[in-house]
Amino acid sequence: MSALAAFAAGLLFGIGLILGGMTDPGKVIGFLDIAGSWDPSLAFVMGGAVLVGLFAFALARRRATALLGGAMHLPQRRDVDLRLVLGSVVFGIGWGLAGFCPGPALVSFASGEGKAAIFVAAMLGGMIMYTGMERLASRPRGRAA
């Protein structure tokens, strides 16, 4: 049941990404190109999502368990550290280079875009490298988001 709910959420999420324009790298780069001819559309994607999310997470915060019975896995950390900032900067550089972030890249990959497959493979490679380096450092840290 919880897997079915996760599948439905993933499907809805993916449809939202396509409808919103997030799966079009040209549109993403047009959004990030504030010095050129700026396409503000993707601010509307984030705005619409956060508008709904504010209500959802306000509800979620008040619950000890999820509606399907599992535990609530909400991030607890509030500290800002260097890893967070540098990691996000590195992510932003990759995002700006290709116009892909993880969700849209997976959706494009599934629609049979061979070039998206290159991005997804490299992205998984980066995640595997991170996991390997963390295991080497043997200091397990929680994934917040």
Place this chain on the structure above:
Amino acid sequence: MSIDWTHFTPWSSLAGGVLIGLAAAMLVLLNGRIAGISGIVGGLVAARRGDAAWRVAFVLGLFAAPLVMLLYATAPRIDAGAGTLAVAGLLVGLGTSYGSGCTSGHGVCGLSRLSPRSLVATAAFMAAGVATVYLARHFA
């Protein structure tokens, strides 16, 4: 700065955003999980027992989306070359792992939770994305 009115799609983008918000709402209220794509996939890479099923199901849902949308959407063009895509993918994989999230985990869920970490992360990846596009388009 000038607005690119020909590509501006406020309504479909807003509608897409609302659907993304509803999907995040479903996942957190039903499953108690954050709809952060890099976190969901990264959790599969470093798989723990009993924690994989919902992640796989969510990703399969994402994969099914273009099939459902086939009638609506024309496949977008990918301008970047193979080398750029490989470098960008690697940076995105590493960056989202160290930064604990991406546009969905920090940008949508984190901002919705009013998380200070996610606000900082979102500002950082937005600024880096803007700077990268600026250098690539207006300098190179």
